[in-house]
Amino acid sequence: MKKPLLILFAFLLLTIFIPRGAMAQYFGDVSNQGAFGGQVLLGSQGLGLEGRYGFTEMLSARFGGTFLPASANNVFTVNGFNSTTNVNAKFYNVHLLADYTPSENLPWLRIVGGAAYLYKAQGVVNVNPAGNYKVANYNISAAEMGTLNIDVSWKGVAPYLGVGFLQAFPSQLFNVNFDLGTYYLNAPQSTIIGTKLLSDNYKLEPQVNSNLKSYRWLPVLQVNFNFKIN
Amino acid sequence: MKKLFKPVFFLVLFLSLVIYACKKPTEGLNIIIKTDALSKSSTLLEFVNANPNGTAIPAKMSVAITDPQKFVQTDDGATTNFTAYNGLISLSLIRTATASVQHPVTFTTSVAPSGFIPVVNTTTITSDTAAIHTVIPLIEYAHPPSGSSIITKTTPLTSGTSAVTTLSLPATAPAEACTITIAAGTQFKDKNGAVINSTSLASNVIHLGTTSQDAYNAFPGGFNPSNVIGPNGAITGGVTFLTAGLVSINMTAGSTAVKGFSKPLSVNMGINADLINPLTGVKVKVGDAIPVWSMDETTGQWTYEASANVVKNTDGTLAVIFPVTHLSAWSLNWYGPACGSTLSVTVNVPGLTVGVDGYEVALTSANYQYLGGLFTDNSWSHAVTLFNGFKANMPKLPSGLGNVKVVIYSRPGDPTSKVAETDLFSACTKGSVSLSFPTPVLPDIIESHVTLVAKCSSKQVVANPTTWLTLKDVTNPDAIITTYVHMLDGAADIKLTNGHTYTMGANYNSKSFISGSFKIDKTSTIKIPSLTGLSGTAVYDATTKIIAVNTTFTLGTCG
Numbered sequence: 126m127k128k129p130l131l132i133l134f135a136f137l138l139l140t141i142f143i144p145r146g147a148m149a150q151y152f153g154d155v156s157n158q159g160a161f162g163g164q165v166l167l168g169s170q171g172l173g174l175e176g177r178y179g180f181t182e183m184l185s186a187r188f189g190g191t192f193l194p195a196s197a198n199n200v201f202t203v204n205g206f207n208s209t210t211n212v213n214a215k216f217y218n219v220h221l222l223a224d225y226t227p228s229e230n231l232p233w234l235r236i237v238g239g240a241a242y243l244y245k246a247q248g249v250v251n252v253n254p255a256g257n258y259k260v261a262n263y264n265i266s267a268a269e270m271g272t273l274n275i276d277v278s279w280k281g282v283a284p285y286l287g288v289g290f291l292q293a294f295p296s297q298l299f300n301v302n303f304d305l306g307t308y309y310l311n312a313p314q315s316t317i318i319g320t321k322l323l324s325d326n327y328k329l330e331p332q333v334n335s336n337l338k339s340y341r342w343l344p345v346l347q348v349n350f351n352f353k354i355n
Numbered sequence: 356m357k358k359l360f361k362p363v364f365f366l367v368l369f370l371s372l373v374i375y376a377c378k379k380p381t382e383g384l385n386i387i388i389k390t391d392a393l394s395k396s397s398t399l400l401e402f403v404n405a406n407p408n409g410t411a412i413p414a415k416m417s418v419a420i421t422d423p424q425k426f427v428q429t430d431d432g433a434t435t436n437f438t439a440y441n442g443l444i445s446l447s448l449i450r451t452a453t454a455s456v457q458h459p460v461t462f463t464t465s466v467a468p469s470g471f472i473p474v475v476n477t478t479t480i481t482s483d484t485a486a487i488h489t490v491i492p493l494i495e496y497a498h499p500p501s502g503s504s505i506i507t508k509t510t511p512l513t514s515g516t517s518a519v520t521t522l523s524l525p526a527t528a529p530a531e532a533c534t535i536t537i538a539a540g541t542q543f544k545d546k547n548g549a550v551i552n553s554t555s556l557a558s559n560v561i562h563l564g565t566t567s568q569d570a571y572n573a574f575p576g577g578f579n580p581s582n583v584i585g586p587n588g589a590i591t592g593g594v595t596f597l598t599a600g601l602v603s604i605n606m607t608a609g610s611t612a613v614k615g616f617s618k619p620l621s622v623n624m625g626i627n628a629d630l631i632n633p634l635t636g637v638k639v640k641v642g643d644a645i646p647v648w649s650m651d652e653t654t655g656q657w658t659y660e661a662s663a664n665v666v667k668n669t670d671g672t673l674a675v676i677f678p679v680t681h682l683s684a685w686s687l688n689w690y691g692p693a694c695g696s697t698l699s700v701t702v703n704v705p706g707l708t709v710g711v712d713g714y715e716v717a718l719t720s721a722n723y724q725y726l727g728g729l730f731t732d733n734s735w736s737h738a739v740t741l742f743n744g745f746k747a748n749m750p751k752l753p754s755g756l757g758n759v760k761v762v763i764y765s766r767p768g769d770p771t772s773k774v775a776e777t778d779l780f781s782a783c784t785k786g787s788v789s790l791s792f793p794t795p796v797l798p799d800i801i802e803s804h805v806t807l808v809a810k811c812s813s814k815q816v817v818a819n820p821t822t823w824l825t826l827k828d829v830t831n832p833d834a835i836i837t838t839y840v841h842m843l844d845g846a847a848d849i850k851l852t853n854g855h856t857y858t859m860g861a862n863y864n865s866k867s868f869i870s871g872s873f874k875i876d877k878t879s880t881i882k883i884p885s886l887t888g889l890s891g892t893a894v895y896d897a898t899t900k901i902i903a904v905n906t907t908f909t910l911g912t913c914g
Binding site: 203204205258260261269322323324325329332336 | 384390428429433819820844
């Protein structure tokens, strides 16, 4: 995942430093008013689809959705608690965004705003004890200890603000552009379910919520593959 | 400058988005381990000096536990090296054990601290969930309880043989003297039956009478023994004793413990003339028969020895004379097995809508000897919470011990705290009784939720211990009130008195954790200082009117 992001970032930097004339020559001038297109998204919020409509030369809107299923093992440890961890993340949203090109002199730049409805924005951490434990004089096996499931969810509507690079619509049939921005999420809520000897860990929910209360920015760094339909 | 603006702007924007939320999600988190499933049937044994004005129980005292099923552990999981700290040992059953009325778990604990008479206590557990606090008084030779008398005497032996010797214990009450006579030519034997060839005999004898609650409370093993050999063999379910007195004799010839004699000792035990004979319902008199029992002080087993009649001594006092063939506790006890009936007890305290802790509801003899209570594992020390309309059943009633009464005390074991009693009635046929007493003057009580957390040193793990918290109201240093709170997974709801000063403590993992004193009030956050490792805070919530008392200590062995 890191390597594609680096490539994308490098490409963004190129778009910033390349002179406007060269860009226009490469991508060509387009007429956006009344245009309709579709795009496939790939980036930090996963894979998605959008439909786009151009209202004016400078303004277009797009509606779509993305989904990001991801998982990883042993991304963190709990000091003194011998365990393995498994993280599963699911971010599904539908969004409505407006793209505005602020200046005719900057046709490669778009100011993007809008909002998304997060119908699933969830990170689940499973903590599975490994080995044996000793509490005072008790010897406790991993099976006796139980398991821990930490579910962190963001819900509701999240506003979005960002910038787009390169034209919203391809001059011909296809082009590529980029988005860099962020959603501002509602504060996450955690649900912690433990089994057996770990079943009291629901008491950690306020602490987890506090630790994650600043986790409200969902950065978006994505590449869009655009197809002009009309 | 204009050329620089764009790249710097975008770089700052990008980095701010990615880096902003950088607080570690696990920061400050400690995995919580429950402990309730690791033990069952928590049992707090509290060894106290039978004489409240006697010497304190040793701070650290070895406890021997006889547990044939290997079910017993301390409530921190240890199954060896049982030790009572400051007189307290918290025991429980291991998590694979199951106790029920049909399949009770019975074990004995014995202690023999220096300067005290050895005691064996039998604990019978009939429930997985019960949390029982039992007080076990120890009799100190130097400071015996009221209602008892004691003698320590060394007499010469010739080639291991005694001349006529009389050990006279003074009367603890009118007529309750006790005399032990060693016949001339008596030889003393060790545990193997061999005669001990010594030049001296040291005798320690204590007599418990029937005129003092302190002496009643010190009756070894209590009045509801379960390990009993009756006239016709073992008595299933045990019996209830109604005692006319007990004498415990320990002798040492040289440095060898005496276990038997070539000739029986003769005991002349004075009988309280005001004692009601449960079989006749009137005061005991000459000719009345009283069973003689002996107790194996290593197992707590009582054995029926004989029946002896009440006689009149030359001074006109009543007595029972019986032979002692081996050394142990010997007692004159009427006895009766459980009759199978129960007794419903209703307590009315008009206007008392909140529960008040610390009452004793006891079934007693006409002479106020404890016979039973609301628990199957009977002890006079088991306290209950009373309120208007309180109703409970006495599950075990004795048959054959005549008429009894129900008595309520506001402080267990303290006869001066009696607040209500019934008339005498037949235990097995009565069915129900009702008692009432005026509403006590209540202090300004604050409901409290107490938590106790055992932190694991340098680890992100804590345990919520299932153990006993010692709560001491030290407001009046001359009248410290101690209560024991069972903490289930480190939590319990208790009542504290506004404006009173307390300390807290817990024994866990072979250590005693104690807080300094702190004063309860409703206006500020209270800091609970550490004395030996237990500290915390207390915060009053004006909305819920509950004070949250949160305490912690640190475990060395954890994770």
